[in-house]
Amino acid sequence: MEFVFLLLVAAAGGFFGACVGGNFSFVITGFAGLAATAAGVAGGSDVSSFLFSYVAFGPFTGPHIAFTGAVAGSAYAAMKGYTDNGKDIAQPLARLGKPDVLLVAAAFGVGGWLFKTYVIDPIPWFGGHTDGVALTVAISAIVVRFAFADRSLLNPENYNKTGNKFSPHEHSVWIRYQETGPQLLTMGIFPGLLGASVALLLAVNFPGVGMSAAAFPWAISAITIFFLNIGYNSPVTHHMTIIGGLGAIVFYPILAGQHVISAATLHGLQVDTPLGVDYGLAVGAILIGTAFATLSSFLGEASARLFQSRGKTHIDPPAVAIFLATTLIWIVAGLMGASN
Numbered sequence: 001m002e003f004v005f006l007l008l009v010a011a012a013g014g015f016f017g018a019c020v021g022g023n024f025s026f027v028i029t030g031f032a033g034l035a036a037t038a039a040g041v042a043g044g045s046d047v048s049s050f051l052f053s054y055v056a057f058g059p060f061t062g063p064h065i066a067f068t069g070a071v072a073g074s075a076y077a078a079m080k081g082y083t084d085n086g087k088d089i090a091q092p093l094a095r096l097g098k099p100d101v102l103l104v105a106a107a108f109g110v111g112g113w114l115f116k117t118y119v120i121d122p123i124p125w126f127g128g129h130t131d132g133v134a135l136t137v138a139i140s141a142i143v144v145r146f147a148f149a150d151r152s153l154l155n156p157e158n159y160n161k162t163g164n165k166f167s168p169h170e171h172s173v174w175i176r177y178q179e180t181g182p183q184l185l186t187m188g189i190f191p192g193l194l195g196a197s198v199a200l201l202l203a204v205n206f207p208g209v210g211m212s213a214a215a216f217p218w219a220i221s222a223i224t225i226f227f228l229n230i231g232y233n234s235p236v237t238h239h240m241t242i243i244g245g246l247g248a249i250v251f252y253p254i255l256a257g258q259h260v261i262s263a264a265t266l267h268g269l270q271v272d273t274p275l276g277v278d279y280g281l282a283v284g285a286i287l288i289g290t291a292f293a294t295l296s297s298f299l300g301e302a303s304a305r306l307f308q309s310r311g312k313t314h315i316d317p318p319a320v321a322i323f324l325a326t327t328l329i330w331i332v333a334g335l336m337g338a339s340n
Helices: 002-020 022-041 045-056 066-079 099-120 132-148 181-205 215-229 238-255 263-268 279-306 317-335
Strands: none
Touching (some): 002 022, 002 066, 002 099, 022 066, 022 181, 022 215, 045 215, 066 099, 066 132, 099 132, 132 317, 181 215, 181 238, 181 279, 238 263, 238 279, 238 317
């Protein structure tokens, strides 16, 4: 009956995400991530793992369920003529008073849970070395586009007619103040550095958090989407902070000569310094994490130009960047002889 229970919760999660809107549901996921991290810091590793697995990244508020439901509901609403913007992930869809929109969202919530749990997670090596949540968000969005809108990922009518065809333009853009090379570079380096440093300190000093430490800076970034949703030009940084954090906690043990990447390994590297880390190794680890975060910044914009800006529905650029950068981190770590 566990399957039935989680299936029903996933339907409710997709429904809820559409009700409050994709971005607002994502903010709620951020708070759930903070709660899970706090439980780990307090020493409740089992509680922390439960909150991450079943709440923050599970059927209650997981982006592959709640956010995905909102993306599907928005696209469906536009197809039916209830709205004129199938990319709108900011507005709560409950305002439309259309039960069919919310039922579509519930169905995609179930689909997101099933796909991650029974398709992505069991894949040998890949399932444990990518971000299954982010990958599911991306794939579900592609299904949504084909089902409810363009029937194509690359639509020539949305190309830039005056320059490089994939360059942002007035009617086809993701984040206007986060699209040029210098903008992407700085927005990759500093949020990545912040995420890498705090995740490393949490992972080394609090074994109850362990390998989930990168979710803490991600959660902070997720919560800042609230400001974007209410009209302030806040940056979108969660695809930098989580990748910076992951890069740091994966490569810190490698730099220390360890080849098993785990919560126990990280805590075993705690040393007698005020911050509990070897500063030389820590500097190297956070710089590596920052490099991956910067790459993720560019991957996000590349995804926006290739997919998000080319159609009438939302294909989430950070989700694409996160699953690609996560997989790349583990590939590089594997090539260096490390495993989890």
